[in-house]
Amino acid sequence: MERRFASHPNEVKQFDTARLRKEFHIPVIFAPDELKLVLTHEDRMIVGGANPVNKDVVLTTDLKDLGVTYFLERRELGVINVGGKGSVVVDGAEYEIDFKECLYVGQGAKDVIFKSADSAKPAKFYLNSAPAHQSYPTTKTTLAESESGAMGGLENSNERTIHRFIHAGGVQSAQLVMGMTQLKPGSMWNTMPSHTHPRRMEAYFYFDLPDDSIVFHLMGEPTETRHIVMHNEQAVISPSWSIHSGVGTHNYTFIWSMAGDNKRYDDMDPVGMKELQ
Numbered sequence: 001m002e003r004r005f006a007s008h009p010n011e012v013k014q015f016d017t018a019r020l021r022k023e024f025h026i027p028v029i030f031a032p033d034e035l036k037l038v039l040t041h042e043d044r045m046i047v048g049g050a051n052p053v054n055k056d057v058v059l060t061t062d063l064k065d066l067g068v069t070y071f072l073e074r075r076e077l078g079v080i081n082v083g084g085k086g087s088v089v090v091d092g093a094e095y096e097i098d099f100k101e102c103l104y105v106g107q108g109a110k111d112v113i114f115k116s117a118d119s120a121k122p123a124k125f126y127l128n129s130a131p132a133h134q135s136y137p138t139t140k141t142t143l144a145e146s147e148s149g150a151m152g153g154l155e156n157s158n159e160r161t162i163h164r165f166i167h168a169g170g171v172q173s174a175q176l177v178m179g180m181t182q183l184k185p186g187s188m189w190n191t192m193p194s195h196t197h198p199r200r201m202e203a204y205f206y207f208d209l210p211d212d213s214i215v216f217h218l219m220g221e222p223t224e225t226r227h228i229v230m231h232n233e234q235a236v237i238s239p240s241w242s243i244h245s246g247v248g249t250h251n252y253t254f255i256w257s258m259a260g261d262n263k264r265y266d267d268m269d270p271v272g273m274k275e276l277q
């Protein structure tokens with residue numbers, strides 16, 4: 001498991017492109033038959049992926065990584081499938097998780113196995129895990145069952161639908177909050193006007209983006225914005241003091257996930273357009 005340390009905003013102001021990418025950008029989430037995990041010290045969130053192709057992928061850890069005997073001993077997990085049909089087996093119970101469906105796995109689950117239904121169209125399970133002090137029931141949510149709402153408009157090129165899966169008013173968790181935003185064709189901007197939430201970090205995972213398209217992900221303090229160029233199926237870490245927004249050369253979908261002091265989706269400090277620099 002790769003480890004990234006937390007950053008101070010005064011230090012990040014000095015970063016060049018390579019350093020910004022090294023600290024915040026996660027270029028590879030999926031590798032065939034592998035479990036890829038990055039642990040950031042921003043609220044100790046783990047961001048990663050499981051891509052079973054020719055064999056199942058098991059959620060493993062070792063004593064050095066987390067100091068526990070199994071991955072979810074003191075953690076919880078959110079899973080969203082962005083690939084072909086698949087399933088997640090949690091302590092022997094199998095949950096079929098289709099494209100854009102979500103599974104929450106509560107703290108204490110010992111055996112978690114990721115499977116693809118068809119190796120020609122393998123499942124791609126995007127993963128987020130946060131420390132947990134309490135166990136909540138393992139729960140599957142389909143897109144139709146999520147709490148969804150329309151945001152933005154075509155006149156601002158940000159017409160999108162926000163699907164909330166794991167949050168205060170949805171699937172219960174210790175601290176993990178997770179959902180997905182789908183931009184309508186012709187809309188390129190997410191999360192503008194932007195916000196910060198010093199009470200929670202956030203990670204974004206961009207997908208549904210054609211190979212020849214990119215997203216300019218915006219981060220930084222509102223008066224010190226920087227950009228990170230994102231390709232399809234890449235993730236980016238946003239510290240709690242940073243805005244997180246983006247504009248694509250094509251519409252796209254992204255998964256957002258947060259960990260921190262509360263699970264209220266609407267706990268945001270809005271940044272006025274005229275404040276941004």
Ligand SMILES: O=C(O)C(=O)C[C@H](O)C(=O)CO
Nearest residue numbers: 160162181190191192202256
């Ligand atoms: O498009 C948006 O706006 C979002 O999806 C915003 C994220 O959900 C977010 O930043 C939540 O804090």
Ligand SMILES: [Zn+2]
Nearest residue numbers: 195197202244
């Ligand atoms: Zn946010």
